[in-house]
Amino acid sequence: MSATAFSIPLWADLLAVAIGSLQGALFASQFRERRVDLLGVAIIGTATGLGGGILRDVLIGEVPRAMQSNWYLTTAVLAALLGMLLQRLFNRLAGFITILDALTIGLFGAIGATKALALGLPEIPAVFVGVVSAVGGSVVRDLLMNLTIAMMHVGSLYAVAAGAGAALLVALVVFGVPTPLAGLIGTATTFSIRLLAVRFGWSLPEQRALSRLPRWRRPR
């Protein structure tokens, strides 16, 4: 397969990083009782914006993209500070940010999956790399805040949306669809599933549902 990475303009990549950072900082700002200080909020925001891309590049054996240019860290830090200072404003824009975020996980997933294919990784790892790119930032955020990883909870199909988009993208590339078109379709798929999940409150069944009769009362 001679896929090339689904390259998007630098400004779009940076916009995705900025939205991630902004959201990370807004998220961290809510936890007053954890006594996260200003620096902590900035660090968590930055880590949320950059985490997915750094994990992606570590998985595929590349020097992280965010380490190869001054723009990524600058953007991430400024967006985190902005989110921290303008909490109220951004909170009123919550709907708009949810839309941007859905676009962001779509873009990150598409960039990650095509980058993996371009480096010669097989199809299933490419899908995995796409998912990690999309959700990695929020996992890093939750690890740093010592919270249960949001993705593991009954939620809004965050990872499923990323996985479906990345899988469709990879399948299209395998069947000869040009990478830019496949990237667009993958991004749109993730974006749509994510927004529909938010809109209609979709969630996966809890694992409780599978085994109705309680067997273990206590975890080991």
Next chain:
Amino acid sequence: MSATAFSIPLWADLLAVAIGSLQGALFASQFRERRVDLLGVAIIGTATGLGGGILRDVLIGEVPRAMQSNWYLTTAVLAALLGMLLQRLFNRLAGFITILDALTIGLFGAIGATKALALGLPEIPAVFVGVVSAVGGSVVRDLLMNLTIAMMHVGSLYAVAAGAGAALLVALVVFGVPTPLAGLIGTATTFSIRLLAVRFGWSLPEQRALSRLPRWRRPR
């Protein structure tokens, strides 16, 4: 040192991944009160099965093996789903799975240590890489579930078993024993220590024991 990696057949490597994933999923399934959903259980299982190998390859500067073939992720995900669906069955087989798991940490440790030696790493880092390969999956599992890392608790000498096997393996290779034989002996050592520890309830003393008179009432 011209050690070659202790190569085991692909099916054995995948079996080890499968057992790790299965156990990870069974473990995660128990925590009802954490509201881990079906996807969460699958993710935790997969991460448990693949975590050790991915950490190993990141430490030695290689592209993770699980990213270079479709088999690893497929196996890990299917084993996690199987573990989730057949909780009851596998719980009845707990003894059998403990045996398979002891074999798995032995194999992972031997693969990790010999892979490190084959890349020219010195002896002590090679032992370290072996231990990380063996226990990394369970560390990743506990991080994702926001639990105290099981390995840190008073436990069943999980890491010690892995360390002893890897150290013996590396010592044998240094003294000229062929890698396959050293790998077998290392695996058998880890396997035996782990099973004996489970059988006889061995554990390390808590650090409490070392300093009987309490000095700090409060952690800093």
Next chain:
Amino acid sequence: MSATAFSIPLWADLLAVAIGSLQGALFASQFRERRVDLLGVAIIGTATGLGGGILRDVLIGEVPRAMQSNWYLTTAVLAALLGMLLQRLFNRLAGFITILDALTIGLFGAIGATKALALGLPEIPAVFVGVVSAVGGSVVRDLLMNLTIAMMHVGSLYAVAAGAGAALLVALVVFGVPTPLAGLIGTATTFSIRLLAVRFGWSLPEQRALSRLPRWRRPR
């Protein structure tokens, strides 16, 4: 930019690792109620000493330095065991260890930032790598102990001290100051800020201060 890494003698690098490990072990020893066993204390100490350097090398795409020599792991493990066994003694030396630790984060930051510059990374990533080198060990420690990351709390400007030193160092190198001199100045800056922060109890304002009227009662 043709910066060379700010190379310090191996013994100084190992001393920094040893101080990190010692502190990590002393820190872990305090948490009796978490039932961390002897092995757990040794693991946490070792991870604290080596974590910053390993994260640094993963970020810049190098095989971790600690994997390329027998000295790093040996030093880290011995220092952790020493810290565990001689808790009382070292606790009486707390002031001295704080000074050594301030020197350690200064050195780690300078080594990390100059190593990044020497590999051709741009300025801002180089500062970031310096900060991660300096504070990474304590982040890994807190992750393994399932504690809120100390750096995120209202604290003593730990990360700020590292960031200021690394930023000054990189700025000096950009303006043509020879790397060894820039490294010394950066180390001294971090060292001084850190010690002054401890001495005068400086801390950053909590994010609470920024938005006095509570808006969210509950985190999402």
